Amino acid sequence: MKNTLFGLLLALTLSSFQTLADSPPVTSTELTEPAQFTGAWYGYITMPNTELLLIVTLEHSDNHWSGTFMLPSQSATGTPLENFSVSDNQLAFSTPSGSRFEGQLDDNQRLQGTFTQGTVQRAVNLGREVIDPNATFTLTSRWGNIDVETFASGLVRPWGLDFLDNDRILVTELPGRLRIVEADGSLGAPIAGVPAVNQINPAGLFDVVLAPDFATSQRIYLSWAKPDAAGSNAASTSIAHARLADGALHDFTEIFSAYPKVPGWHYGGRMVFSADGQYLFLGLGDRGDQLMQSQELGSHTGTLIRIHPDGSVPADNPFIHTAGALPEIYSYGHRNIQGLGIQPGTNRLWATEHGPQGGDEVNTPEPGKNYGWPIITHGEEYGGGEIPLAVGFKKEGMEQPVWHWTPSIGVSGMTFYQGESFPAWQGNILAVGLRDRNVARLEIDGDRVIHQENLQLKDRIREVKVGPDGFVYLLTDEQGNGKILRLRPAQPQG
Numbered sequence: 001m002k003n004t005l006f007g008l009l010l011a012l013t014l015s016s017f018q019t020l021a022d023s024p025p026v027t028s029t030e031l032t033e034p035a036q037f038t039g040a041w042y043g044y045i046t047m048p049n050t051e052l053l054l055i056v057t058l059e060h061s062d063n064h065w066s067g068t069f070m071l072p073s074q075s076a077t078g079t080p081l082e083n084f085s086v087s088d089n090q091l092a093f094s095t096p097s098g099s100r101f102e103g104q105l106d107d108n109q110r111l112q113g114t115f116t117q118g119t120v121q122r123a124v125n126l127g128r129e130v131i132d133p134n135a136t137f138t139l140t141s142r143w144g145n146i147d148v149e150t151f152a153s154g155l156v157r158p159w160g161l162d163f164l165d166n167d168r169i170l171v172t173e174l175p176g177r178l179r180i181v182e183a184d185g186s187l188g189a190p191i192a193g194v195p196a197v198n199q200i201n202p203a204g205l206f207d208v209v210l211a212p213d214f215a216t217s218q219r220i221y222l223s224w225a226k227p228d229a230a231g232s233n234a235a236s237t238s239i240a241h242a243r244l245a246d247g248a249l250h251d252f253t254e255i256f257s258a259y260p261k262v263p264g265w266h267y268g269g270r271m272v273f274s275a276d277g278q279y280l281f282l283g284l285g286d287r288g289d290q291l292m293q294s295q296e297l298g299s300h301t302g303t304l305i306r307i308h309p310d311g312s313v314p315a316d317n318p319f320i321h322t323a324g325a326l327p328e329i330y331s332y333g334h335r336n337i338q339g340l341g342i343q344p345g346t347n348r349l350w351a352t353e354h355g356p357q358g359g360d361e362v363n364t365p366e367p368g369k370n371y372g373w374p375i376i377t378h379g380e381e382y383g384g385g386e387i388p389l390a391v392g393f394k395k396e397g398m399e400q401p402v403w404h405w406t407p408s409i410g411v412s413g414m415t416f417y418q419g420e421s422f423p424a425w426q427g428n429i430l431a432v433g434l435r436d437r438n439v440a441r442l443e444i445d446g447d448r449v450i451h452q453e454n455l456q457l458k459d460r461i462r463e464v465k466v467g468p469d470g471f472v473y474l475l476t477d478e479q480g481n482g483k484i485l486r487l488r489p490a491q492p493q494g
């Protein structure tokens with residue numbers, strides 16, 4: 001059932017890219033007031049795990065109807081509607097992919113009806129009010145209601161963030177910009193000195209983290225998809241540090257560049273410092289079509305790397321004395337690490353890893369260990385079927401994930417909650433989903449996940465961090481209106 005409904009969503013999305021076939025003749029009676037249906041209509045379409053904002057725009061001219069619908073988070077332009085059937089208070093139309101809306105005007109001038117694709121039907125309730133996509137909304141949770149505020153908006157695919165101080169945030173945008181977001185949520189101008197990025201597949205500027213000694217050094221670390229040469233499709237994930245002063249980067253110094261540079265995708269890109277600040281971890285990916293490279297120690301593909309803040313290799317890295325192995329590798333057999341967090345108390349590293357279809361993982365990477373990709377996985381190929389190289393869920397010498405999501409939530413960033421705003425969440429993992437548009441709150445006992453709570457949002461969520469104020473900050477993965485959302489305990493109704 002869930003797959004079918006997801007299919008509906010997919011069809012809605014994919015239909016945005018279909019060309020409009022010749023529309024069959026419009027059936028339309030003579031209307032006394034065609035104006036009652038013209039203009040824009042707004043509403044949410046309710047899906048099992050989420051609600052999506054739907055905007056339908058209808059026009060009437062020469063006794064013909066035309067229109068578009070759009071999902072603002074996924075498409076900047078609307079998809080043409082066709083097959084209109086209109087009477088005095090009834091309206092029906094189809095999408096190019098065959099979904100059909102049938103509804104009527106109610107006494108409050110709301111367009112109420114059903115949206116049908118195949119055997120799936122969902123209620124749709126469209127009103128005239130403009131829905132503000134940045135409006136605060138409240139979600140319920142086990143520990144009370146949470147206000148979801150838009151702290152900042154207008155970003156393009158924000159990917160990573162860190163807190164400059166109690167008021168300001170440094171945020172990356174995937175196309176290759178770094179900005180300071182002020183305390184009031186306003187966006188600063190792009191910071192000069194950011195390197196050129198490979199934007200294919202999609203890649204670009206990934207993470208930003210402050211150096212542990214930022215207060216004195218003003219040093220920040222960036223990870224990005226570094227092209228092999230100008231105009232080349234080949235690239236790899238790289239790290240540089242630079243000094244941030246006067247709105248620009250100075251003393252830009254590359255300290256790591258993954259080997260080899262190839263075309264492809266799954267760059268990883270997430271960074272975190274160890275609790276003592278002596279080590280910098282970077283999660284990498286399998287580069288999409290280089291799967292078996294995740295099992296090879298002669299490339300950085302599909303590994304987690306550990307270096308010192310100056311880029312030098314720690315003397316106790318696990319493969320430093322292994323012939324043919326790259327010395328920066330800390331663990332391997334990873335598909336695409338997207339989140340890294342240091343557990344308060346234990347100072348242990350945890351990682352979220354984007355799976356295939358199913359098999360999103362949480363791991364606790366340990367030195368020298370093999371996390372199995374692509375030999376073992378709990379997932380399957382996109383579209384179904386076994387991973388060609390996989391032997392199943394388990395194999396001797398390969399680590400099991402601490403937790404996995406099957407089906408996938410489309411896991412991206414993660415962090416551990418520490419703060420005073422949500423006292424019941426101390427030490428919990430907050431892991432975010434692109435596909436499921438959620439925050440998964442995981443309660444931990446030792447190295448086991450003992451409870452999960454789903455906090456349902458409306459946007460694809462790329463990254464999560466806890467602010468100095470104890471509120472939870474999220475980045476939404478949107479092209480047109482990428483946001484920094486802020487979760488805080490709901491204010492009592494006045």
Ligand SMILES: [Ca+2]
Pocket residue numbers: 333361371372373376377399400401
């Ligand atoms: Ca694994």
